[in-house]
Amino acid sequence: MRKIGSLIVSSLLLIGVSFVFLYIISSMYSPQADHVPLLNDKRVISPEVENYRPIITKYAKANGIEHYTDLIMAIAMQESKGKALDVMQASESQGLPKDSINKPETSIRLGTEYFKKALTKSNGNISTALQSYNFGLGFSDYVKLHGGKYTPQLAQQFSKEKAKALxxxxxxxxxxxxxxxxxxxxxxxxxELAKKNDD
Structure with a gap:
């Protein structure tokens, strides 16, 4: 009786694993899939953020960083997904409490200006600039004092030290x-996939 029970459990487990594997493969190659390997979970620019593209482009141009427009949109996705008035969560960079900014264009203007400052302070290093957008511009100084090159380990170390100090x-x-x-x-x-399909 135990052998039959074990056999049934093993069979169900095998079927379950096979189902998950087939689901992942079919998701990757389904015509409806976004074709983002092993993600396929809408982690792309949302329609809400896409609606702000003209404003983001406007302020990216004003700051001389128009070629970073898509990256700034990715920052907006990470910060709010376009679902908050403070689209780029720029309040804290201005020394204000979270969500103090209640006008999307103001948030985008200040957020883009802050990202430009982060880029300048990090000598154009994208990773350091992005992490500085989140941590504050002091992170660039921290990187310079610790080898001059961004690493994920350095970001973890900075985060722990700041948390302990505060x-x-x-x-x-x-x-x-x-x-x-x-x-x-x-x-x-x-x-890129959409372009290939159109061609």
Whole structure:
């Protein structure tokens, strides 16, 4: 009796694993899929953020960083997904409490200006600039004092040190670079695929 029970459990487990495997493969190659390998979970630029493209482009141009427009949109996705009035969560960069800014264009203007400052302070290093957008511009100085090159380990170290100094349980998002670049890269993949399909 035990052998039959074990056989049934083993069979069900095998069927379950096979189902998950087939689901992943079919999701990757389904005509409806976004074709983002192993993600396929809408982690691309949302319609809400896409609606802000003209305003983001406007302020990216004004700051001389128009070629970073898509990256700024990825920042907006990570910050609010376009579902908050403070689209780029720029309040805190201005020394204000969270969500103090209640006009999307103001948020985008200030957020884009802050990202430009982060780029300048980091000598154009994208990873350092992105992490500085989340941690504050002091992170660029921290990188310079610790070898001069951004690493994920350095971001983790900075986060822990700041949290300890402030007596907080955590500080910022040490995975911020990966989270923003996920949106940026997935969106790029989606567009490239759409272009191939149109051709």
């Amino acid at each position: 007596h907080w349980t955590s500080y910022g998002d040490p995975e911020y670079v990966n989270h923003v670049m996920r949106y940026y890269t997935n969106e790029k993949q989606k567009r």
